[in-house]
Amino acid sequence: MLTSDVHRTYRDRPVLVTGGLGFLGSNLVITLVNAGARVMIVDSSVAGCGANPFNLDPVCGKVEVFPCDIGDPEVDRPLSEADIIFNLAGEVSHIHSMLFPERDLRINTLAQLKFLEACRREAPGRRVVYASTRQVYGAPQYLPVDEQHPVAPVDFNGVHECATAHYHHLLTRLNCIDAVVLRFTNVYGPRMAIKLPCQGVLSVFLRKAVRGEPIILYGDGTQVRDPLHVSDACEALLRAGAVSNPEQRTLNVGGRTPVTLLGIANELQAQRCLPATEFVPFPAERARIDIGNYRSDSSACESTLGWLPVTDLCKGLRETLKYYDEHVTRYLEIGRPCSCPLSHS
Amino acid sequence: MLTSDVHRTYRDRPVLVTGGLGFLGSNLVITLVNAGARVMIVDSSVAGCGANPFNLDPVCGKVEVFPCDIGDPEVDRPLSEADIIFNLAGEVSHIHSMLFPERDLRINTLAQLKFLEACRREAPGRRVVYASTRQVYGAPQYLPVDEQHPVAPVDFNGVHECATAHYHHLLTRLNCIDAVVLRFTNVYGPRMAIKLPCQGVLSVFLRKAVRGEPIILYGDGTQVRDPLHVSDACEALLRAGAVSNPEQRTLNVGGRTPVTLLGIANELQAQRCLPATEFVPFPAERARIDIGNYRSDSSACESTLGWLPVTDLCKGLRETLKYYDEHVTRYLEIGRPCSCPLSHS
Numbered sequence: 223m224l225t226s227d228v229h230r231t232y233r234d235r236p237v238l239v240t241g242g243l244g245f246l247g248s249n250l251v252i253t254l255v256n257a258g259a260r261v262m263i264v265d266s267s268v269a270g271c272g273a274n275p276f277n278l279d280p281v282c283g284k285v286e287v288f289p290c291d292i293g294d295p296e297v298d299r300p301l302s303e304a305d306i307i308f309n310l311a312g313e314v315s316h317i318h319s320m321l322f323p324e325r326d327l328r329i330n331t332l333a334q335l336k337f338l339e340a341c342r343r344e345a346p347g348r349r350v351v352y353a354s355t356r357q358v359y360g361a362p363q364y365l366p367v368d369e370q371h372p373v374a375p376v377d378f379n380g381v382h383e384c385a386t387a388h389y390h391h392l393l394t395r396l397n398c399i400d401a402v403v404l405r406f407t408n409v410y411g412p413r414m415a416i417k418l419p420c421q422g423v424l425s426v427f428l429r430k431a432v433r434g435e436p437i438i439l440y441g442d443g444t445q446v447r448d449p450l451h452v453s454d455a456c457e458a459l460l461r462a463g464a465v466s467n468p469e470q471r472t473l474n475v476g477g478r479t480p481v482t483l484l485g486i487a488n489e490l491q492a493q494r495c496l497p498a499t500e501f502v503p504f505p506a507e508r509a510r511i512d513i514g515n516y517r518s519d520s521s522a523c524e525s526t527l528g529w530l531p532v533t534d535l536c537k538g539l540r541e542t543l544k545y546y547d548e549h550v551t552r553y554l555e556i557g558r559p560c561s562c563p564l565s566h567s
Numbered sequence: 568m569l570t571s572d573v574h575r576t577y578r579d580r581p582v583l584v585t586g587g588l589g590f591l592g593s594n595l596v597i598t599l600v601n602a603g604a605r606v607m608i609v610d611s612s613v614a615g616c617g618a619n620p621f622n623l624d625p626v627c628g629k630v631e632v633f634p635c636d637i638g639d640p641e642v643d644r645p646l647s648e649a650d651i652i653f654n655l656a657g658e659v660s661h662i663h664s665m666l667f668p669e670r671d672l673r674i675n676t677l678a679q680l681k682f683l684e685a686c687r688r689e690a691p692g693r694r695v696v697y698a699s700t701r702q703v704y705g706a707p708q709y710l711p712v713d714e715q716h717p718v719a720p721v722d723f724n725g726v727h728e729c730a731t732a733h734y735h736h737l738l739t740r741l742n743c744i745d746a747v748v749l750r751f752t753n754v755y756g757p758r759m760a761i762k763l764p765c766q767g768v769l770s771v772f773l774r775k776a777v778r779g780e781p782i783i784l785y786g787d788g789t790q791v792r793d794p795l796h797v798s799d800a801c802e803a804l805l806r807a808g809a810v811s812n813p814e815q816r817t818l819n820v821g822g823r824t825p826v827t828l829l830g831i832a833n834e835l836q837a838q839r840c841l842p843a844t845e846f847v848p849f850p851a852e853r854a855r856i857d858i859g860n861y862r863s864d865s866s867a868c869e870s871t872l873g874w875l876p877v878t879d880l881c882k883g884l885r886e887t888l889k890y891y892d893e894h895v896t897r898y899l900e901i902g903r904p905c906s907c908p909l910s911h912s
Contacts, residue, residue: 388719
């Protein structure tokens with residue numbers, strides 16, 4: 223299916239996006255509004271997660287925002303009106319989950335359980351696209367990682383995302399909802415919460431680059447990743463929302479080209495003339511949840527959704543930096559040190 | 568290792584059993600006391616689960632019972648004293664989990680998360696044996712089911728057991744605890760809570776047999792199971808508590824011989840001269856969480872633990888019925904209909 227045809231299927235359709243104020247959520251909302259959808263958003267702006275009202279500046283006045291938790295009864299009304307549900311709400315920080323496992327369970331599993339109970343009641347049979355993560359696989363036993371790879375999360379966030387993915391599949395088997403679960407690799411692009419710590423390596427690299435500071439690499443930087451530009455991630459989400467009777471309901475969504483963290487650092491350094499990259503030993507608390515090299519096998523996603531990532535890393539990083547340059551005060555408070563908002567709560 | 572040698576390793580050792588008032592837990596406690604262990608028990612007697620103080624009658628005065636939830640701070644003291652922890656607490660009912668999924672999440676995952684946090688603090692590096700279930704596999708894609716079989720739970724109980732097994736493995740990888748997870752098939756034997764509904768097919772069959780009522784089969788009764796006598800289950804637990812550096816930390820524990828539900832019904836009918844077995848259509852709420860045929864591949868358990876089930880089904884059922892005959896008032900209130908205690912709460 224052509225991208226233009228996929229987007230056309232959303233014209234005038236009521237769609238709900240949970241976590242719509244966050245990084246991936248807001249980019250999806252903008253894409254959906256541009257495709258002509260009537261977008262409703264549920265987002266409770268949980269402290270420490272990536273919600274930022276400015277993310278929705280381009281669609282201001284064109285969307286309806288419900289400022290409630292996905293586990294609250296207030297989700298019933300938007301759910302009952304939605305044709306398609308994009309379930310992107312959640313805490314993505316692996317580090318936060320290790321510091322506060324019960325908080326992660328509440329946000330990523332208990333609230334989701336309540337939300338899915340509301341889905342089966344208010345939106346029976348509706349398509350629900352759940353944004354999960356490659357983190358559930360843990361340290362890869364082989365590369366590239368396909369969907370048959372054993373699940374062995376190395377942090378609480380992975381355990382809880384995995385449980386919530388099971389909820390989606392369980393309720394699909396029971397014909398309560400019609401779910402597709404996407405397991406995203408490292409997604410980057412405009413609207414990441416680069417101010418926050420613990421949002422992943424690409425967020426940290428971008429923060430350094432925007433500030434003109436040297437990038438710091440743990441170890442030798444040879445760990446492989448397959449970064450995915452958020453526009454490609456949104457395209458996968460739109461296709462997952464539109465596909466009929468998918469043969470496979472768990473799909474890996476990975477980037478176009480594997481690259482080392484050093485390679486990403488070098489690209490950012492070159493684009494921004496940053497000071498020399500610094501190499502430091504792996505901090506213990508990071509080493510114990512590091513997964514080594516990772517590369518997705520996205521062939522099932524490609525065949526099921528007719529999807530292919532198209533954004534080249536150099537171009538993607540350049541556009542991302544341009545975005546933050548234009549809106550730097552909205553994403554960084556220059557001169558103030560970053561700190562973990564959870565550590566003060 | 569000979570059984571006698573395994574049991575000898577427990578002599579005078581402080582051991583904690585969570586869920587020690589329940590079916591599997593109490594049988595394990597009795598086995599441990601007979602082996603000379605100093606047994607502590609944590610059990611909060613959650614309504615609707617299988618706790619029954621009479622289960623511990625044979626070891627009355629020989630064990631220390633802490634009547635608290637595994638998520639309570641009161642577990643700290645017994646944990647700090649225990650050499651080995653058998654983590655058997657939990658709700659096993661698949662049906663209850665479908666009726667009250669949040670309750671199941673609280674009991675089987677949230678409380679376990681708190682308990683394991685206490686383990687890493689009070690009993691760092693200690694062996695923790697977690698009793699999980701074959702239910703995590705869902706409907707088998709092949710038989711017999713080994714540990715590489717995909718995990719695809721067909722009920723909330725399976726999702727939550729799976730998450731808690733991941734917790735154990737995660738904390739083992741982080742060197743916080745030293746866990747082994749056993750995935751039990753249908754376990755039967757003395758001290759099952761046969762009074763309660765929703766405790767599994769063998770519990771229902773035994774209740775009928777003890778009452779002299781006809782057994783009722785859903786469908787044609789040709790579904791295969793591999794029932795495991797509780798004494799064999801306890802032997803696997805003791806070995807899992809004692810083994811050093813196991814090569815594999817998730818082990819299926821299945822019964823000796825596959826048998827159909829009709830075969831089990833026929834055996835009980837013959838032993839008790841029951842009225843003819845009745846066949847009824849599968850009730851909808853059962854059909855949607857039925858897994859079809861199931862048979863464990865326990866070869867990894869056999870090689871890792873040197874374990875083999877030894878109890879023949881006919882003998883096991885006979886001894887089980889004898890136990891209930893001797894203590895019928897402790898397990899059934901004759902003449903009163905069974906009802907779900909949760910439905911009244």
